Amino acid sequence: MNSKIYSSAALALSGEVRDGMTIMSGGFGLCGVPSDLIMALKASGAKDLTVIGNNVGCDDHGMWHVLANNQIRKVLASYVGENKILESRYMSGEIEIEFNPQGTLAERIRAGGAGIPAFYTRTGYGTKVAEGKETRQFPGQDGVPEWYVMETGLTADIAFVKAWKADAEGNLIYRKTARNFNPMMATAGKLVIAEVEEIVEIGELAADAIHTPGIFVDRIVLGSGYSKHIERLTTRPRAVAAAAGEQF
Amino acid sequence: MNSKIYSSAALALSGEVRDGMTIMSGGFGLCGVPSDLIMALKASGAKDLTVIGNNVGCDDHGMWHVLANNQIRKVLASYVGENKILESRYMSGEIEIEFNPQGTLAERIRAGGAGIPAFYTRTGYGTKVAEGKETRQFPGQDGVPEWYVMETGLTADIAFVKAWKADAEGNLIYRKTARNFNPMMATAGKLVIAEVEEIVEIGELAADAIHTPGIFVDRIVLGSGYSKHIERLTTRPRAVAAAAGEQF
Amino acid sequence: MVWTRDEMAARAAKELRDGYYVNLGVGIPTQVANLIPDGMRVMLHSENGMLGMGPFPYEGEADADLINAGKQTITELTQTSYFSSADSFGMIRGGHINLSILGGMQVSQAGDLANWMVPGKMIKGMGGAMDLVAGVRRVVVVMEHCEKSGAPKFRRECVLPLTGKGVVDLLITDLAVFEIDKRGGAATLIELAPGVTLEALKSKTEAEFAIASSLAMP
Amino acid sequence: MVWTRDEMAARAAKELRDGYYVNLGVGIPTQVANLIPDGMRVMLHSENGMLGMGPFPYEGEADADLINAGKQTITELTQTSYFSSADSFGMIRGGHINLSILGGMQVSQAGDLANWMVPGKMIKGMGGAMDLVAGVRRVVVVMEHCEKSGAPKFRRECVLPLTGKGVVDLLITDLAVFEIDKRGGAATLIELAPGVTLEALKSKTEAEFAIASSLAMP
Numbered sequence: 036m037n038s039k040i041y042s043s044a045a046l047a048l049s050g051e052v053r054d055g056m057t058i059m060s061g062g063f064g065l066c067g068v069p070s071d072l073i074m075a076l077k078a079s080g081a082k083d084l085t086v087i088g089n090n091v092g093c094d095d096h097g098m099w100h101v102l103a104n105n106q107i108r109k110v111l112a113s114y115v116g117e118n119k120i121l122e123s124r125y126m127s128g129e130i131e132i133e134f135n136p137q138g139t140l141a142e143r144i145r146a147g148g149a150g151i152p153a154f155y156t157r158t159g160y161g162t163k164v165a166e167g168k169e170t171r172q173f174p175g176q177d178g179v180p181e182w183y184v185m186e187t188g189l190t191a192d193i194a195f196v197k198a199w200k201a202d203a204e205g206n207l208i209y210r211k212t213a214r215n216f217n218p219m220m221a222t223a224g225k226l227v228i229a230e231v232e233e234i235v236e237i238g239e240l241a242a243d244a245i246h247t248p249g250i251f252v253d254r255i256v257l258g259s260g261y262s263k264h265i266e267r268l269t270t271r272p273r274a275v276a277a278a279a280g281e282q283f
Numbered sequence: 284m285n286s287k288i289y290s291s292a293a294l295a296l297s298g299e300v301r302d303g304m305t306i307m308s309g310g311f312g313l314c315g316v317p318s319d320l321i322m323a324l325k326a327s328g329a330k331d332l333t334v335i336g337n338n339v340g341c342d343d344h345g346m347w348h349v350l351a352n353n354q355i356r357k358v359l360a361s362y363v364g365e366n367k368i369l370e371s372r373y374m375s376g377e378i379e380i381e382f383n384p385q386g387t388l389a390e391r392i393r394a395g396g397a398g399i400p401a402f403y404t405r406t407g408y409g410t411k412v413a414e415g416k417e418t419r420q421f422p423g424q425d426g427v428p429e430w431y432v433m434e435t436g437l438t439a440d441i442a443f444v445k446a447w448k449a450d451a452e453g454n455l456i457y458r459k460t461a462r463n464f465n466p467m468m469a470t471a472g473k474l475v476i477a478e479v480e481e482i483v484e485i486g487e488l489a490a491d492a493i494h495t496p497g498i499f500v501d502r503i504v505l506g507s508g509y510s511k512h513i514e515r516l517t518t519r520p521r522a523v524a525a526a527a528g529e530q531f
Numbered sequence: 532m533v534w535t536r537d538e539m540a541a542r543a544a545k546e547l548r549d550g551y552y553v554n555l556g557v558g559i560p561t562q563v564a565n566l567i568p569d570g571m572r573v574m575l576h577s578e579n580g581m582l583g584m585g586p587f588p589y590e591g592e593a594d595a596d597l598i599n600a601g602k603q604t605i606t607e608l609t610q611t612s613y614f615s616s617a618d619s620f621g622m623i624r625g626g627h628i629n630l631s632i633l634g635g636m637q638v639s640q641a642g643d644l645a646n647w648m649v650p651g652k653m654i655k656g657m658g659g660a661m662d663l664v665a666g667v668r669r670v671v672v673v674m675e676h677c678e679k680s681g682a683p684k685f686r687r688e689c690v691l692p693l694t695g696k697g698v699v700d701l702l703i704t705d706l707a708v709f710e711i712d713k714r715g716g717a718a719t720l721i722e723l724a725p726g727v728t729l730e731a732l733k734s735k736t737e738a739e740f741a742i743a744s745s746l747a748m749p
Numbered sequence: 750m751v752w753t754r755d756e757m758a759a760r761a762a763k764e765l766r767d768g769y770y771v772n773l774g775v776g777i778p779t780q781v782a783n784l785i786p787d788g789m790r791v792m793l794h795s796e797n798g799m800l801g802m803g804p805f806p807y808e809g810e811a812d813a814d815l816i817n818a819g820k821q822t823i824t825e826l827t828q829t830s831y832f833s834s835a836d837s838f839g840m841i842r843g844g845h846i847n848l849s850i851l852g853g854m855q856v857s858q859a860g861d862l863a864n865w866m867v868p869g870k871m872i873k874g875m876g877g878a879m880d881l882v883a884g885v886r887r888v889v890v891v892m893e894h895c896e897k898s899g900a901p902k903f904r905r906e907c908v909l910p911l912t913g914k915g916v917v918d919l920l921i922t923d924l925a926v927f928e929i930d931k932r933g934g935a936a937t938l939i940e941l942a943p944g945v946t947l948e949a950l951k952s953k954t955e956a957e958f959a960i961a962s963s964l965a966m967p
Contacts (some may be wrong), residue, residue, distance in 0.1 A: 037768075063580075063602075063616070065595070065602075113658050114656035114657070115656050116655035116656065137620065138616075138620025139662065141615070142399070142624075148843050149842055150841075151390070151403060155402070158666065159661050159665070160665065160696060162692065162693045162694065162696065164657075164661060174400070183400055204792075210596045211597045211613055212598055213596040214580050214616075216616050217615070218615040237827045238827035242459070242829045243457070243494075243831050244491070245830040246615075248840075249792075249828065250770045250792070250840060250846075265595050265598075266598070267598070267602045270588050270591075270593060270604065271588070271590075272589075273589045273590065311820075312797075313813070314797070361874050362873060362875070363873060365820070370871050370872075373872065384875055385834065386834075386842055389835040405883040408913075410879060410910065411910050427932075450610065454612055459814040460798050460799050462833050464833070465833075467835045470625060490611045490613050494833075496582045496622075498622060499627060513813050515816070515822065517822050518808045518809075520807075
């Protein structure tokens with residue numbers, strides 16, 4: 036069998052991106068973002084893309100570069116507050132944004148990957164999010180009927196995933212809060228490409244601790260330059276914190 | 284805060300079981316079965332129980348004891364083929380069984396724990412399983428409309444979970460295929476009790492490798508006597524296997 | 532005299548209970564993390580995939596892979612666990628989080644909450660707020676009683692687009708605390724800031740509310 | 750001359766492709782695990798929560814926590830991963846498994862499959878069979894062409910309760926192999942066991958089927 040490992044993000048994407056495609060990309064803020072794959076997507080020059088992700092980039096980082104390059108027509112996201120280009124192009128009507136509650140977005144992607152075309156959630160009932168969607172009652176947690184909104188599963192032509200470690204089989208593990216949307220996206224792309232910080236020998240990842248089984252991963256790329264970016268560096272001075280007991 | 288750790292299954296269940304309750308219990312065959320909790324359920328003597336589980340016991344093991352003690356009125360399961368009492372009481376009409384496809388059962392429990400009252404699946408469309416249920420069309424994997432069946436989320440008054448290790452916070456990890464239905468059930472019980480083989484110090488379980496976060500677990504019991512039962516011991520003789528390359 | 536932001540946070544902290552799993556929004560709610568009483572075990576949930584949020588890191592020890600939902604660098608505790616966004620919102624939607632404390636732009640007497648967008652202004656998105664108010668068992672909103680313009684924020688109906696309908700259990704402002712029966716659709720005043728008269732409160736409130744018998748009104 | 754069980758398993762093994770993720774049912778399908786060609790990478794899925802199923806353990810090395818969906822003790826490989834039943838059936842339902850090979854009681858010409866219950870007989874349950882046939886991309890059924898009584902099992906319509914409607918892609922019997930267009934609802938004979946005449950086959954088949962042009966019929 037051909038190896039799943041590709042020597043660069045550009046090679047992993049080569050010939051796969053076409054205008055009008057739907058691309059999912061993991062990450063929350065700057066955390067767990069498949070940056071090399073995103074830059075390869077920019078280099079592909081593909082236009083009219085629909086991009087699904089929690090933030091779809093932050094100023095000067097991640098999917099922001101693809102936005103700035105005018106390749107994106109539509110975005111599905113939950114929060115774009117640190118993304119001035121996206122905010123302004125949305126307000127000007129150049130880009131369509133479908134705002135999804137964060138949990139609904141996560142569950143829609145999980146559903147898409149798990150063959151569930153639609154599900155019901157209480158989230159968003161009675162708000163703009165429910166407009167035009169089917170609503171109906173089911174018994175709530177205490178048995179009393181409550182209103183729910185039907186949401187549909189999401190899939191993508193290509194899913195970009197950022198993981199910490201991979202083996203050649205494509206088994207992935209994520210690190211701390213860099214996990215976020217990546218595991219669901221790994222199940223919901225027709226083509227799934229994982230960008231990782233380390234490729235380890237098969238057998239090094241504990242079988243009980245694998246987050247994404249290799250079945251979901253088509254291609255693996257060793258990412259470059261993981262001097263990771265921090266969006267909001269918040270620290271406490273060591274001496275004062277110890278004295279005052281203040282935490283936040 | 285009171286400790287989540289109870290010194291016995293009987294104490295963990297004490298005063299919690301009432302006639303007519305719904306109990307979920309993890310396990311697949313004899314693998315990953317919370318045996319001590321089940322025996323405490325038997326000792327409680329509670330009647331007219333509804334039990335949700337993949338098999339609901341195998342001859343002389345697990346929930347079979349509660350069945351044999353005439354405490355169960357209804358069962359939701361996917362397969363009862365190694366459970367003669369359940370088979371015969373079903374055929375005689377003493378016990379009601381709602382057969383669920385295994386994946387539908389797993390997803391219904393996951394949905395119940397995740398606040399999803401209903402979802403659609405292709406599984407069972409056009410079969411007895413879909414009788415009386417809403418069916419509708421959604422675009423399938425290739426965009427062509429396909430028929431799906433609506434299934435509802437499942438919760439329980441009490442969920443019994445069998446894990447390998449717990450810490451005092453209630454974080455759990457499972458071992459190999461003993462994981463099966465346990466993680467979803469841990470999310471779907473109003474009261475969740477975990478029976479484990481080892482209680483470790485907080486911090487010993489790697490934060491990235493925890494399968495069930497402690498938020499889901501109300502009570503923890505150290506199980507007794509883990510000389511685990513094997514339903515179908517299948518082995519290969521060492522020399523012959525090496526020579527012939529036969530695997531199964 | 533009105534309550535300060537610190538006093539509002541302290542009042543919100545009184546909603547904590549031993550053993551609670553709690554999600555805190557940005558702003559005043561974040562301060563509640565510093566007000567957990569000694570000996571009370573409260574685990575903080577961060578909806579980007581973490582349970583058991585620790586304090587900010589010491590200088591030089593920040594980890595880019597470890598941030599909270601406000602995208603601030605944080606630390607882990609010994610009992611911390613990490614999970615995906617789907618699992619995190621499964622916890623929220625499934626009613627496993629005991630308490631959410633968050634900010635608001637407007638609250639209605641029936642417990643509707645608006646806190647995510649102002650028509651015509653830049654829209655940033657609702658993030659996890661709609662999921663939190665729909666799923667968490669007890670939702671506490673902490674906000675100023677009035678806008679800078681003096682316009683009331685506790686209203687008969689929210690004018691701004693809703694984050695959730697019938698979702699708020701308790702409203703803490705700088706003037707008063709209201710309990711809201713979100714099923715019944717009715718609010719009750721349960722506390723007044725010292726020196727704030729009922730007349731003054733009513734003049735700054737559009738919502739209708741009952742007055743708790745425990746409030747010894749002259 | 751009819752195909753033996755080993756020959757039927759060998760025919761089923763021809764459906765394997767390099768890189769496939771495969772789920773095998775009990776009986777003849779299980780034998781396919783021993784027929785993976787050298788150098789071909791095929792990963793076996795066990796729906797109770799495992800990908801990368803290894804062979805049976807050596808005597809004395811069985812692990813009670815490691816069983817397959819048939820509840821037999823098995824072993825793991827270096828690339829094995831474990832997951833929950835919900836995640837396992839997410840793989841199945843989401844179309845991530847390339848191929849499922851399983852047994853059947855009856856198959857219809859439109860690709861309906863019955864293999865889980867006989868009315869009036871003891872009902873054991875469908876286990877994961879309904880999920881597999883509904884979710885796996887390519888479903889191959891291996892079964893005897895007729896019942897012991899001689900009654901045909903490949904039929905216009907299944908008489909037994911269905912496991913899935915329009916789900917079978919390929920039917921391998923001891924007499925022949927049929928390709929089924931499950932969307933179009935039509936079957937085509939593509940292979941005949943050596944020495945089995947078309948007349949003999951038709952006499953033992955209730956289903957209607959076309960004959961592939963590749964079959965050089967006299």
